[in-house]
Amino acid sequence: MTTQNILSRHTRLALTAETEDYVSKDTDEHKLIEQLKRDNGLEKVYRFDIGKNSDGYSDLITGILEKADLAELCRQNLADYPDNHYRLLRRRLADLHGLDPEWFVLSAGLESMIDHISRAFLQNGDAFLIPVPNFSVFADFSIRVGGRPIYLPLEPEANFQWTAGTISTLKSLISAHGPKLLWISNPVNPTGQSLPFKWMEELTAACALQGMAVVVDEAYGEYTDTDREVVSASRLTQKYENLMVLRTFSKIHALPNLRVGYLMSSGRDILKAVSLYRPMFPFSWFSLFLAGIASIDEEHVQEARRKLLVRHERLCRQLEKLKTFSYLPSQTNTLMLRNSHLEATELWQGLAQKGFLTANLNRVNGLKDQNFLRITVCSEEENDRFVRGCQKIEQELMAS
Ligand SMILES: Cc1ncc(COP(=O)(O)O)c(C=O)c1O
Structure with missing residues (x-):
C-alpha cells in the first residue's frame, strides 16, 4: 500500500x-x-x-542557572502545562516596543511564525512578493502552501544592496500584481544591509493601499537598534494594520535553544489568523521563564x-x-x-x-x-x- x-x-x-x-x-x-x-x-x-x-x-541567565533553588523551581513547574497566553513575557515585550500586549503572538522560533503566516495568508496560486537574496525560509514555506512567488532580484552591480530604485520597483510590482504578502528581512539576511525606517513605511503604505500585508522580519534587528531606542518597524504597527513585525531571542540574545520568537501587529484579523495556526503550547515553561529574564537585560x-x-x-x-x-x-x-x-x-x-x-x-x-x-x-x-x-x-x- x-x-x-x-x-x-x-x-x-x-x-x-x-x-x-x-x-x-x-x-x-x-x-x-x-x-x-x-x-x-x-x-x-x-x-x-x-x-x-x-x-x-545575559549574565542574569547565568546567575539563574547557578542558583541552588533552580532545581526546586523546575520541580514546581515541569509537571504542569505552561501558561498558554504568555502574559508576563508579552507584557515585558510590549513595554520594550511601547505597544499593547494584545498585539503580540509568540511562536516556537520565527521559523514557526513564518510557517503560521504562510498558512494564514496563502493558498493555491496566491502571489507573494519577495526581493532576493532574502531569508529563503520565506519562499520555502510560502510555496509549500501553494503560494506563487514574484521575485525581485537585486542587482549584482549594486552588491545586492537595496536602493531607492528597489523601493520604486517593489511599489510598481505591488500595484501591478496585487500579491497578498510582501516578505522583507531587515537587516537583510544574508547581506546584512540595514534598510531605513522610511522605506519600511513607504512599502507598508503602498501595500495598505492595495489591501495586502507586509512582514518585516527583524531577527537581527537588535544589531541596528541604538542604546537609546529600539529602531523597529514595530512603531508603524500603530498606524498600519497590515504590518507584521517579527523578532527573536535566537540572535543577539544568544538563546536559539529556547525557540522563542514573536510577532507584533495591530491587525485584529492578522492576530487571530496567525494565532489559529500556533499550537496551544509551543514552548516549555523553561523557555518562557528564561526569555522573560533575557528580555529585561537591555545592558x-x-x-x-x-x-x-x-x-x-x-x-x-x-x-x-x-x-x-x-x-x-x-x-x-x-x-x-x-x-x-x-x-x-x-x-x-x-x-x-x-x-x-x-x-x-x-x-x-x-x-x-x-x-x-x-x-x-x-x-x-x-x-x-x-x-x-x-x-x-x-x-x-x-x-x-
Ligand atoms: C531573517 C531570519 N528570520 C528568522 C530566523 C529564524 O529564527 P528562529 O531561530 O527564531 O527560528 C532566522 C534565522 O537564521 C533569520 O535569519
Missing part, C-alpha cells in the same frame, strides 16, 4: 521541490562535523555557518552590540589585507565573502578541511553562482584562526 496519493497536492509538490537554502534539515550536522574531523585530522570544527552571537547570553544587548562592532571591524581590516578575498559591508554579525580564484564549493571545501564550517550561498535565490559564502563574526580568537585559514588558502593558490 502507498500513502503517496493521499498526501495533499502541496505536500507532494514540496517533497519534490529543491530547497534553495544553504542549510537543510536533512543534513546531519553532527555527522558532517565528525566526518570533517576524521578526514582532516582536526581537533575542532569552528561554526562560522550559523548566525549566532558568540558573546553568549546585555547593548554590550553585545558594542563588542560585536569591535570584532567586526577587526575582522574586516584583516580580510582587507588578503589579495584574493573580498566581502560585502554588513551591519549585523554575518558577512558575505568570496575568493576571486575559487568557486564557492571549492572555497567552502578548502575552509572546511581547515576546520571552518561556512554557509555556501551558491544555491540561494538571487545569489546563484555568485560564489559567496556567509560567515559569522565569532570570537576574536576564532576570527583570527579563520583569517589564518584564509591566508593558507591564498598561499596554496599562489603556489599552484
Whole structure:
C-alpha cells in the first residue's frame, strides 16, 4: 500500500521541490562535523555557518542557572502545562516596543511564525512578493502552501544592496500584481544591509493601499537598534494594520535553544489568523521563564552590540589585507565573502578541511553562482584562526 496519493497536492509538490537554502534539515550536522574531523585530522570544527552571537547570553541567565533553588523551581513547574497566553513575557515585550500586549503572538522560533503566516495568508496560486537574496525560509514555506512567488532580484552591480530604485520597483510590482504578502528581512539576511525606517513605511503604505500585508522580519534587528531606542518597524504597527513585525531571542540574545520568537501587529484579523495556526503550547515553561529574564537585560544587548562592532571591524581590516578575498559591508554579525580564484564549493571545501564550517550561498535565490559564502563574526580568537585559514588558502593558490 502507498500513502503517496493521499498526501495533499502541496505536500507532494514540496517533497519534490529543491530547497534553495544553504542549510537543510536533512543534513546531519553532527555527522558532517565528525566526518570533517576524521578526514582532516582536526581537533575542532569552528561554526562560522550559523548566525549566532558568540558573546553568549545575559549574565542574569547565568546567575539563574547557578542558583541552588533552580532545581526546586523546575520541580514546581515541569509537571504542569505552561501558561498558554504568555502574559508576563508579552507584557515585558510590549513595554520594550511601547505597544499593547494584545498585539503580540509568540511562536516556537520565527521559523514557526513564518510557517503560521504562510498558512494564514496563502493558498493555491496566491502571489507573494519577495526581493532576493532574502531569508529563503520565506519562499520555502510560502510555496509549500501553494503560494506563487514574484521575485525581485537585486542587482549584482549594486552588491545586492537595496536602493531607492528597489523601493520604486517593489511599489510598481505591488500595484501591478496585487500579491497578498510582501516578505522583507531587515537587516537583510544574508547581506546584512540595514534598510531605513522610511522605506519600511513607504512599502507598508503602498501595500495598505492595495489591501495586502507586509512582514518585516527583524531577527537581527537588535544589531541596528541604538542604546537609546529600539529602531523597529514595530512603531508603524500603530498606524498600519497590515504590518507584521517579527523578532527573536535566537540572535543577539544568544538563546536559539529556547525557540522563542514573536510577532507584533495591530491587525485584529492578522492576530487571530496567525494565532489559529500556533499550537496551544509551543514552548516549555523553561523557555518562557528564561526569555522573560533575557528580555529585561537591555545592558546585555547593548554590550553585545558594542563588542560585536569591535570584532567586526577587526575582522574586516584583516580580510582587507588578503589579495584574493573580498566581502560585502554588513551591519549585523554575518558577512558575505568570496575568493576571486575559487568557486564557492571549492572555497567552502578548502575552509572546511581547515576546520571552518561556512554557509555556501551558491544555491540561494538571487545569489546563484555568485560564489559567496556567509560567515559569522565569532570570537576574536576564532576570527583570527579563520583569517589564518584564509591566508593558507591564498598561499596554496599562489603556489599552484
Ligand atoms: C531573517 C531570519 N528570520 C528568522 C530566523 C529564524 O529564527 P528562529 O531561530 O527564531 O527560528 C532566522 C534565522 O537564521 C533569520 O535569519
